[in-house]
Amino acid sequence: xxxxxxxxxxxxxxKILEGQLRxxxxxxxxxxxxxxxxxxxxxxxxxxxxxxxxxxxxLTTGGFVATFFGAGEIGTGVGIIVSTLLLILNAYTKxxxxxxxxxxxxxxxxxxxxxxxRYLSLLTDLAMEEKPIEQLQSERDSLxxxxxxxxxxxxxxxxxxxxxxxxxxxxxxxLTFSDEEIDTFLPKELKRS
Numbered sequence: 001x002x003x004x005x006x007x008x009x010x011x012x013x014x015k016i017l018e019g020q021l022r023x024x025x026x027x028x029x030x031x032x033x034x035x036x037x038x039x040x041x042x043x044x045x046x047x048x049x050x051x052x053x054x055x056x057x058x059l060t061t062g063g064f065v066a067t068f069f070g071a072g073e074i075g076t077g078v079g080i081i082v083s084t085l086l087l088i089l090n091a092y093t094k095x096x097x098x099x100x101x102x103x104x105x106x107x108x109x110x111x112x113x114x115x116x117x118r119y120l121s122l123l124t125d126l127a128m129e130e131k132p133i134e135q136l137q138s139e140r141d142s143l144x145x146x147x148x149x150x151x152x153x154x155x156x157x158x159x160x161x162x163x164x165x166x167x168x169x170x171x172x173x174x175l176t177f178s179d180e181e182i183d184t185f186l187p188k189e190l191k192r193s
Contacts, residue, residue: 007133007137009132013133014126014129014133017136017137017140018126020140021122021123021126024119024140024143024144024147028115028119028147029116030165030166030169031112031151031157032109032113033109033165034157034162034164035105035108035109035112035157035161036105036109037162037164037165037168038102038105038158038161039102039103039105040164041164042098042099042102042105043099046098046099046102049089049092052089053086053093056082056083056085056086056089059078060079060082060083063076063078063079063082064079066078066079067079104155105155105157107154108150108153108154111150111154112150115146118146119143122136122139122140122143125139179192179193180193
């Protein structure tokens, strides 16, 4: 990134920087939550697949055991159909490692969490007016480079995960706490109520 020339440190320039930082912060909040939801969706899907693998394996074994004990063509037919379904399911899981993909989304979410918190700290520093605007711009540019690095190394998210993230953030108010909730975690000297 290019170095900034001397910027006039005025209330208007700080307001413009604040607007940009708030926008970036909001995007990172959504990206973080969306990667978390992608990981949750994939792990849920993996759990369902593992369960179906166990069920189909048991049914396949049962069909062939029944054939061995004289169930005839019905036992053989059930065994063939169920073992074919199991083969299809196993072929799907061979090509897509849902556990590894879920882990990559979780890693991206963890990386984005730190960047999210750094944006929040930068907004706090801006509001406190103790750092010169050039230093704030430099920290913003550093965060942008970190964010690019995380995005370029992370898997794509899905629309379903985005909708779940949107619901979590808007409806269920993830990341939002009342003063009373925060007070329960703090020692009495730091409580507001």
